[in-house]
Each structure stands twice: as C-alpha cells, then as structure tokens.
Amino acid sequence: MQDISLQDIAAPDGVCYGCGGRNHHGLHIKSRWHEDGVHVVAEHVPDAKYCGWPDLVYGGLIAMLVDCHSNWTAMAYHYRDEGREPGSLPRIECVTGNLGIKFIKPTPMGVPLLLRARLEGEPGRKTRVICEVYAGELLTAVGDSVFVRVDTGQLAATAHGRES
Numbered sequence: 001m002q003d004i005s006l007q008d009i010a011a012p013d014g015v016c017y018g019c020g021g022r023n024h025h026g027l028h029i030k031s032r033w034h035e036d037g038v039h040v041v042a043e044h045v046p047d048a049k050y051c052g053w054p055d056l057v058y059g060g061l062i063a064m065l066v067d068c069h070s071n072w073t074a075m076a077y078h079y080r081d082e083g084r085e086p087g088s089l090p091r092i093e094c095v096t097g098n099l100g101i102k103f104i105k106p107t108p109m110g111v112p113l114l115l116r117a118r119l120e121g122e123p124g125r126k127t128r129v130i131c132e133v134y135a136g137e138l139l140t141a142v143g144d145s146v147f148v149r150v151d152t153g154q155l156a157a158t159a160h161g162r163e164s
Contacts, residue, residue: 005030006040006072010079010086018068029065031072034116040073042115057107062133065115066143067099070129073117074147081123094147095155097126107133107140117143125149 007019007030014020019029031042044065052058071094078092079085107113117131131143157163 005032005042006076006086007031010075010091016068018064019072027064027068029068029072031069031076031115033076039116039118040069040076041117042069042072044113044115045111046109046113048109051109053106055109057109057113057135059101059103062103062107062113062141063099063101063143065113066101066131066133066141066145067096069115070117070131070143070145071096071147073119073129073131074123074127074149077119077123077127078149092149093152094127094149095152097146097148100144102142102144103140104142105138105140107135108138111135120144 007014007021013022015023017023017026020026021028027044029042029044031040034041046057046061050058050061074094075092076086114134115131116134117129120128120130125148127147127149129143129145129147131145132139133141
C-alpha cells in the first residue's frame with residue numbers, strides 16, 4: 001500500500017465528516033491503493049460512541065464508512081483511467097448517486113475494520129463500486145453503490161439556489 005492516503009494527496013483541504021482531513025470532528029478515513037492494483041483499502045477502528053447494540057458497531061457508521069471509502073475508490077479509478085496522479089488538476093470529484101448496503105453479520109466493536117473496494121465495470125459519469133467490510137477475517141457488510149462524477153462547486157451553487 002502507498003504511504004500517503006488519497007484524501008491527503010487529492011483533497012488536503014477536505015471538510016467531509018467521514019474523510020476530510022480539515023474536519024476536526026470527523027472520522028478521517030484514509031483510503032489507499034492496495035498493492036494488488038485492483039482494490040482500494042482503508043482501516044478504521046470505531047470509537048465506542050458508535051455502538052449500535054452492546055458490543056456491536058452502529059450500522060449507520062458502517063454505511064458512512066462504505067460511502068466515503070467507495071467514493072474515493074471511484075475517484076481513484078477515474079484518475080488512473082485518465083493517466084493522472086491523484087491531486088492533479090482539474091480535480092476529479094464524485095458524489096453518491098445510490099448507496100446500497102447489505103449487512104451480512106453483526107460487526108463487533110473493538111475490532112479494526114478493513115474496507116476493501118473495487119470498481120464493477122469501467123469508470124464513467126456513473127461508476128459502480130463494490131465495497132466489502134471485514135472485522136478481522138469476518139465479512140460483515142457489502143456496499144454496492146453508484147458514484148456520479150460532478151463539478152461540486154456547481155452542485156453546491158444549485159443546492160443553494162445560486163445557479164445562473
């Protein structure tokens with residue numbers, strides 16, 4: 001795996017709660033290409049405040065981890081498909097178009113989680129990402145989601161009614 005995360009390379013000014021390095025209250029998810037060149041991986045140890053049931057991780061946290069990590073997987077594949085380094089300009093940005101999570105087994109607290117994601121198909125305006133969540137060796141959830149390549153500045157302007 002590479003030493004520095006995709007987030008630190010491509011969005012050092014990121015404010016996302018899940019993966020933004022500048023969000024002091026966030027989770028600071030760090031996604032990296034795996035040495036196999038196919039998967040993008042991240043590790044996360046849930047804090048006890050993200051407990052759903054006693055000794056089990058809250059499903060909403062798992063969904064957030066899958067969402068952020070899968071989005072970065074889509075963007076990493078876009079950079080690679082264009083023969084560009086992450087962080088090169090113009091910046092590649094994607095947003096969640098559809099987030100699907102299948103919870104397979106309860107996810108235990110106190111166990112480091114491994115997120116392992118890859119593309120299903122080719123990168124395009126809409127990109128499908130499969131993300132597996134492991135607690136140790138135990139597969140606990142699978143995300144099957146779609147991410148849409150966008151201009152986030154234009155998207156924010158539209159959301160706030162500033163579209164021209």
